[in-house]
Amino acid sequence: GAGLPPQKQPRKMISYSERARLCSHPVTRKLLTLMEEKRTNLTVSVDLTTAAEIISMVDKVGPYVCMIKTHVDIIEDFSQDFISKLTDLAVKHNFIIFEDRKFADIGHTVMQQYSGGMYRIADWANITNAHSLPGSGVIQGLKQIGLPKGRGCLLIAEMSSSGNLCSGDYTKETVKIAEGNRDFVIGFVCQSAISDDPEFLHITPGVQLSSGQDQMGQNYVTPREVILNHKSDIIIVGRGIIKAEDPVIAAKAYMEAGYSAYMERMS
Amino acid sequence: GAGLPPQKQPRKMISYSERARLCSHPVTRKLLTLMEEKRTNLTVSVDLTTAAEIISMVDKVGPYVCMIKTHVDIIEDFSQDFISKLTDLAVKHNFIIFEDRKFADIGHTVMQQYSGGMYRIADWANITNAHSLPGSGVIQGLKQIGLPKGRGCLLIAEMSSSGNLCSGDYTKETVKIAEGNRDFVIGFVCQSAISDDPEFLHITPGVQLSSGQDQMGQNYVTPREVILNHKSDIIIVGRGIIKAEDPVIAAKAYMEAGYSAYMERMS
Numbered sequence: 001g002a003g004l005p006p007q008k009q010p011r012k013m014i015s016y017s018e019r020a021r022l023c024s025h026p027v028t029r030k031l032l033t034l035m036e037e038k039r040t041n042l043t044v045s046v047d048l049t050t051a052a053e054i055i056s057m058v059d060k061v062g063p064y065v066c067m068i069k070t071h072v073d074i075i076e077d078f079s080q081d082f083i084s085k086l087t088d089l090a091v092k093h094n095f096i097i098f099e100d101r102k103f104a105d106i107g108h109t110v111m112q113q114y115s116g117g118m119y120r121i122a123d124w125a126n127i128t129n130a131h132s133l134p135g136s137g138v139i140q141g142l143k144q145i146g147l148p149k150g151r152g153c154l155l156i157a158e159m160s161s162s163g164n165l166c167s168g169d170y171t172k173e174t175v176k177i178a179e180g181n182r183d184f185v186i187g188f189v190c191q192s193a194i195s196d197d198p199e200f201l202h203i204t205p206g207v208q209l210s211s212g213q214d215q216m217g218q219n220y221v222t223p224r225e226v227i228l229n230h231k232s233d234i235i236i237v238g239r240g241i242i243k244a245e246d247p248v249i250a251a252k253a254y255m256e257a258g259y260s261a262y263m264e265r266m267s
Numbered sequence: 268g269a270g271l272p273p274q275k276q277p278r279k280m281i282s283y284s285e286r287a288r289l290c291s292h293p294v295t296r297k298l299l300t301l302m303e304e305k306r307t308n309l310t311v312s313v314d315l316t317t318a319a320e321i322i323s324m325v326d327k328v329g330p331y332v333c334m335i336k337t338h339v340d341i342i343e344d345f346s347q348d349f350i351s352k353l354t355d356l357a358v359k360h361n362f363i364i365f366e367d368r369k370f371a372d373i374g375h376t377v378m379q380q381y382s383g384g385m386y387r388i389a390d391w392a393n394i395t396n397a398h399s400l401p402g403s404g405v406i407q408g409l410k411q412i413g414l415p416k417g418r419g420c421l422l423i424a425e426m427s428s429s430g431n432l433c434s435g436d437y438t439k440e441t442v443k444i445a446e447g448n449r450d451f452v453i454g455f456v457c458q459s460a461i462s463d464d465p466e467f468l469h470i471t472p473g474v475q476l477s478s479g480q481d482q483m484g485q486n487y488v489t490p491r492e493v494i495l496n497h498k499s500d501i502i503i504v505g506r507g508i509i510k511a512e513d514p515v516i517a518a519k520a521y522m523e524a525g526y527s528a529y530m531e532r533m534s
Contacts, residue, residue, distance in 0.1 A: 074379040104371040106428045107483025112341040118385055135430030137484035161373045163402030165440055173432055216374025217404035
């Protein structure tokens with residue numbers, strides 16, 4: 001009713017749009033809102049190596065995604081022109097830009113890596129991410145740069161590669177660092193939900209329509225498993241879309257698989 | 268005597284030059300040999316943000332170091348010309364180049380990050396490093412690129428920042444990954460010696476002439492503590508030298524402190 005503040009409830013009970021209203025971080029609000037508007041929880045990881053290929057792919061899959069994930073440090077011809085085109089496409093297709101930098105150094109160093117160099121990530125990426133491995137200093141450093149620019153950060157709480165060392169208390173400690181930095185940390189890169197707090201997003205990589213493993217230990221799970229069983233919010237798909245014969249058909253299929261799993265979870 | 272193969276002994280018993288003869292990796296051999304020739308176990312971390320400043324600093328401190336450590340992704344005007352100048356200085360002053368990239372992604376991604384992008388790290392860095400966090404896939408990926416080029420990799424086994432999560436079995440698991448990849452992994456970034464194998468280098472950051480902590484949880488130890496008590500091989504000094512009023516005087520002081528601690532340990 002009018003005047004009553006929205007109540008926090010367990011995350012699995014509420015829709016993306018309801019959660020948007022519970023969130024104070026502008027990036028989380030915008031992301032959850034557009035997810036329900038566009039009916040997609042799909043992020044495409046556009047791991048191509050020339051600016052032209054990436055821009056062409058993003059323009060194709062843009063209508064079907066909530067986020068585009070980049071690794072700018074694999075682009076052979078990175079330039080400010082590339083960033084202009086990418087941010088124009090983010091407006092045209094209404095998506096969030098997530099630079100998957102996996103910052104993993106001490107605070108003093110990550111400040112410089114996030115703000116400076118050739119890439120100036122903080123100037124254009126709505127979201128970046130960091131390993132919690134170095135301790136809370138990594139977030140203290142990134143926050144000094146990102147907070148004034150209204151950026152958000154995901155903490156990597158679990159990895160999808162075989163034999164990874166994010167075990168034992170690692171995930172718990174990661175949640176603690178997030179809880180201590182809610183003005184900047186907006187959620188987790190993880191394999192399944194690790195916090196009941198509706199303000200934290202759960203974003204899961206290593207997604208393909210059939211499960212399996214690549215040559216270097218990357219494990220794949222399906223969109224339905226990720227959203228319905230593991231209670232994550234967003235699926236990240238890379239090779240399953242960008243290496244598909246028709247990336248648009250593949251993007252639509254992943255979008256449909258991810259969103260129908262979300263609808264099923266809500267029902 | 269002539270004809271007898273050199274015997275492996277506990278690392279603390281043997282000199283850098285004796286160890287050089289026990290090592291099969293070309294980068295380790297070269298590094299240990301030049302350390303004894305130049306009488307230095309000092310690595311300077313040249314965290315400046317323009318190519319000109321870095322080249323000028325490297326030319327100044329080059330005579331006193333065994334390695335120069337870079338973060339190329341904080342350089343505003345990175346170019347191939349910068350790399351040419353840096354590699355020329357490495358020949359002029361006889362040092363090894365170590366790009367402190369802290370790779371921390373799945374194998375498929377780090378391959379592209381190491382070989383490609385604007386920085387093409389594998390083309391010029393004798394040594395880079397990686398977190399063991401993603402599991403052995405990160406090394407499988409990097410090795411595919413680095414092995415044909417004769418590069419070496421350090422695994423980050425411990426960090427120097429407060430509240431870091433490299434605890435419990437993390438260090439043990441890191442040593443296992445290294446032991447399984449001796450053709451490419453040449454040692455560890457760590458706080459103290461974690462392996463008795465003379466082929467593995469131990470390299471320790473967070474070193475200043477007086478111990479303490481920075482604003483973002485970075486902890487400092489002295490050269491003598493690192494080399495004599497923690498039995499590490501190489502000290503990494505950043506702000507203690509590059510922010511000193513006279514970096515040459517500071518570099519000489521750290522070189523002397525580090526090497527005399529090594530001589531004391533040998534005696």
